[in-house]
Amino acid sequence: MPILVHPRLSEKKRKESLQNYKNMIVEAKPRVVDMSPKLNVRNVLRASSLRDDCEAFERVRRMNNELLRSINIISRIGGKLDTFREKLFYSARSRIPYMILKNRHIEKDNAKFGQLLKTTGTTLDTHMAPHLLRQVRKDTVEFVIPAQILAKYKQIEMPPYEQLRRLLRPVIYFDFYVKGLRPAGRIVIQLYTEACPQVVLAFVRACRNRDKNNILVNRLFPGLWLDCCLLLPEGHKIKPNRIEYDIRALDHNRPGTLSLSLDNLEALNQNALKFSMSLKPLSVLNGKRVAFGLARSGTKVLDSMQVFGMKKSGKLTKSIIISDIGLLV
Incomplete structure (x- = not known):
């Protein structure tokens, strides 16, 4: 493609115009997006739809099983239904409230037992000699005021012992x-x-x-x-x-x-x-x-x-x- 340059322009102006034109060509961007569109995995795999289909299939299967069970009962009793049940059906209940209540009673009993242990004494006669019984350890070292402490405070009147x-x-x-x-x-x-x-x-x-x-x-x-x-x-x-x-x-x-x-x-x-x-x-x-x-x-x-x-x-x-x-x- 021929480059049109004004004849009256100086050599310096021509070079600047040529450089600007080259930069414009380099920085030119296409207006048409040639990148491939991004695909959404959810739309391709239809995970949510598959889950809904599975739940619907499971629901229909349970309904069919109930229907077959009812047909079997009707065929065995000849179409006669007895609405009076001899056994009552109870729904399963949680044992957690019962266990919590039981633990509270145990804690109260333990507290009472602990108070009893603090105040009780032994009444068991082991028929052992007194010198063989375990003696209560006592601090037999008598308290003595250190002499070096008293020497520091000679000018102070000491309180009672x-x-x-x-x-x-x-x-x-x-x-x-x-x-x-x-x-x-x-x-x-x-x-x-x-x-x-x-x-x-x-x-x-x-x-x-x-x-x-x-x-x-x-x-x-x-x-x-x-x-x-x-x-x-x-x-x-x-x-x-x-x-x-x-x-x-x-x-x-x-x-x-x-x-x-x-x-x-x-x-x-x-x-x-x-x-x-x-x-x-x-x-x-x-x-x-x-x-x-x-x-x-x-x-x-x-x-x-x-x-x-x-x-x-x-x-x-x-x-x-x-x-x-x-x-x-």
Whole structure:
């Protein structure tokens, strides 16, 4: 096709006109769509129509079976129908309401039986010598005020003996619950004020106010310890550089020992007190961590919760929460 160029145009204008014409040819698009139309799978396979046809066929088949059954009955009785039925037909009922009601009665009976067990005593005569019977274990260690504590407060007039014992040896409890599974049980803990006074005071305040949501269970290492965290209120913040402790007050020679690491005191700047509860005697920690509490009862509760922790990472397979806390003494 010949290219018409005006003779009076300069060489530069001719080249621009030629380039514009080439670009127009390249960018030209056809007006006719040459692509094949898209096919809808539903229209080709007629899946919905096939389903309707199958349902209609099944409905007709059931009707034919009923009709054949009626014709068979009529042919056998000679066309006479007896409308009086000797047996009554009952529709099937669900057993779920009955089972729910039965479970409620069982729960009430279990609650009454549990209350009875708390108040009952043994009357069985085993004809055994008194020294062979199992004796109730009692704490025979008499409470003695540590001399190093009294030396710190010589200028203060000490309260009476019973009141001083309550101040230096408060007793608290934690009720553990495995979320979505079952209650784990109660752990009774005796705190040692001379080990870390500020930390013991924070626990006593939380247990007295029943702030169960302020104690979190973070990790559990089976056979080692349980990592927890106590959230401190804004008005009772503990400064890490002013915390007082005595690392010799209590050892880690028994399971259920509450302790804190001096390396994790920086968390106190975020009003979080990180502590751990040992699952077995860890004498290797003596002199390295500050022990400030000891479980008086409930160590079996710790043993039962060890299956819900991972050994290497300590990640909880089931969430463990503290359902209730309180101050006993």
